Amino acid sequence: MSDVTRRALRLLSLLQSRSVWTGPELAEELGVTTRSVRRDIDRLRELGYPVLASNGHGGGYQLGAGKALPPLLLEGEEAVAVAVGLRLAAGSGIEGLDEQALRALTAIDRILPPTVRAEVSAISEVLAVLDSGPSGVTSPTLLTLARAAREGVEARIDYERRDGERMMRRVEPYRVLSVARRWYLFAWDRDREDWRTFRLDRMHEARATTFRFTRRTTPDVESYVRESLSVGAYATQAEVRVLRPLEEVSPHVPAMIGTLTADGPDACLLRIGAWDLRWVAAHLAYLDLPIEVVDPPELIAEIAGIGAWASGGAQRAAGSEGA
Structure with missing residues (x-):
């Protein structure tokens, strides 16, 4: 990573940490001139970050709200807080929020450092949303299937039917949905050659494979x-x-x-x-x-x-x- 890139990332982190920075303050933090700060600000703007500038007393640079959310830089503790919050939201039972939170959690979980991921798992084990009731679904199962659906790869699930019979099922995952405080997988069953709905709390194991599948036309x-x-x-x-x-x-x-x-x-x-x-x-x-x-x-x-x-x-x- 070049010094310019490293400095731009550091500048972005500073702008996220406080509402307003003056040019001299940023220059001192970065160890460069105010002219270099202005050039780095322009680079961030070219990347889609809405960096605003204001003059006069109390003015300076601040990160504004844009039309789309650009990539965020999070410190270790901030990443833990975000990931834990998303896991709680995914089990909240709030209509619409749970699935949106799961999609966001799937995206962020991929890039979490191993130490942060381990801390998130440890914290999640001792937290619960009491209003939602126990779902019986583990976070690894939820994330594995959501990620497989997103990437378009087959999955293998050790599934227990209502009558107690267990079997391995080969599926092409399409959606993971929360209905009435239970999680379900909507998938194409490779063995039955038909669409099926599986309850996640009846899965003893779920693992994604590396076999990609061609997406089919789905019903509603x-x-x-x-x-x-x-x-x-x-x-x-x-x-x-x-x-x-x-x-x-x-x-x-x-x-x-x-x-x-x-x-x-x-x-x-x-x-x-x-x-x-x-x-x-x-x-x-x-x-x-x-x-x-x-x-x-x-x-x-x-x-x-x-x-x-x-x-x-x-x-x-x-x-x-x-x-």
Whole structure:
């Protein structure tokens, strides 16, 4: 690294550490003339760093906000703080933030020095976001799969199915998503020759390979994952027409419960899965919205049974009050 490059990096570090520096202060810190400082400032500007200059009392040089975030220089402790903060954010359960934090963490983890990475891991082991609940997912698994998806390389996962059977799966990772405080991998299963959704907390091991894959045309990933978790995972499935606009119903149907599609401006179709139709009927009663059963017809009888049970309970309560 040349002296000019080294000095420019040192100058950038100084500008990041304080809001305003005068030319003479920077020259003294760098051991050069103010003219050299001005030249180095111009180099940083050419690289995309918005270095601002102001005259008069209290003026000087400062690093401003640009249209894009340029590369940052972080000291060891600063890098630890950023990485730990991203790991906490990735498990926060805040919609959208967790996946953005994971992408940022994947980018920064690659360039962390071994000593910093070890310190981040040690700190992360004793920290948790209590509101999010335990996810059962280790950081190495999360980062391995996110990095494999980003780089387009195959992965091998030691996966345990719901019935307890374990097997090695060869997958082409595309997305790592957080849904209802659980992490999932959306991937092409090389052995099944189909798209699959895997829960990360059921993985005993995940490792990336060096085999690159040609990216396939994917379905709508978020819709596919939501469908597989709320409907496809169950043997019993049902579809009803909710007589309310989609935007009104959506807040009441979590991703793990069912899928919604608009059916005109004043209605939407709800697809829902469960272990039995009685649970579906009970959940529809909880929604307390007008519906029409599309499929299966047996769901009508289950809804009627809940209605009869509720009506009988109300009559008994009224009779006891009048006695």
